Amino acid sequence: MTQEIFAALARMRIIPVVEIDDIATGVKLARTLTAAGLPVMEVTLRTPNALAVIREISSEMPDFLLGAGTLLSARDVDAAASAGAHFLVSPGRTDSLTRAATTSGLPLVPGAITASEVMAAVDAGHSHVKFFPAAQFGGAAAIAAMVPPLRASGVMFMPTGGIRPENAMDYLSLDAVFAVGGTWIASKDLLAAQRFEVISERALAAITLTSPLTETIEGS
Numbered sequence: 438m439t440q441e442i443f444a445a446l447a448r449m450r451i452i453p454v455v456e457i458d459d460i461a462t463g464v465k466l467a468r469t470l471t472a473a474g475l476p477v478m479e480v481t482l483r484t485p486n487a488l489a490v491i492r493e494i495s496s497e498m499p500d501f502l503l504g505a506g507t508l509l510s511a512r513d514v515d516a517a518a519s520a521g522a523h524f525l526v527s528p529g530r531t532d533s534l535t536r537a538a539t540t541s542g543l544p545l546v547p548g549a550i551t552a553s554e555v556m557a558a559v560d561a562g563h564s565h566v567k568f569f570p571a572a573q574f575g576g577a578a579a580i581a582a583m584v585p586p587l588r589a590s591g592v593m594f595m596p597t598g599g600i601r602p603e604n605a606m607d608y609l610s611l612d613a614v615f616a617v618g619g620t621w622i623a624s625k626d627l628l629a630a631q632r633f634e635v636i637s638e639r640a641l642a643a644i645t646l647t648s649p650l651t652e653t654i655e656g657s
């Protein structure tokens with residue numbers, strides 16, 4: 438199951454990262470993203486109702502690829518798993534997070550920036566890591582420089598932090614990057630203003646951005 442979820446995330450390419458407190462808004466967002474063709478998001482545990490949002494989407498839309506992010510402790514992992522998340526994301530990695538994720542049976546994408554952190558994550562059994570905050574730590578060029586020495590480990594990266602339509606492909610063109618995450622598709626401002634039509638446009642633009650070959654073939 439873990440590998441299937443990583444494969445599904447890799448097919449999505451761009452993962453909307455959201456901070457959301459209102460349950461109805463969360464469900465509406467999941468429906469908007471599904472209609473646009475990007476049925477995935479990472480709900481960060483940064484609001485009091487984040488777990489309730491995950492619970493509701495998971496029960497109403499079981500096929501929606503739903504992640505829980507900003508997991509800082511084993512308790513967060515347990516709560517996210519009970520709420521129905523399909524994948525787990527953390528800005529960093531601790532042994533207790535790794536243990537809790539293993540117990541939950543859900544894939545965890547832990548944060549790792551330096552070669553040592555990536556190697557420690559791989560050593561702990563992780564195959565996919567989050568490179569965060571990507572822009573501040575050297576962007577796509579930093580990952581590109583780190584890939585050759587780490588290639589034998591097979592580790593795959595999901596950069597987040599400072600990623601926008603203008604630079605997403607710099608990251609996604611690296612073969613060790615399986616997906617990128619970002620808040621621009623469903624930003625706090627857009628959600629607060631209930632601008633679902635703009636969110637839909639941004640999701641569609643993200644899909645177009647990541648499938649230039651398909652577009653060219655279809656357009657020729």
Ligand code: 3PG
Pocket residue numbers: 454481506569597598599600618619620621
């Ligand atoms: C995250 O949690 O991954 C980041 O907050 C996303 O960063 P962004 O707002 O720059 O997209």
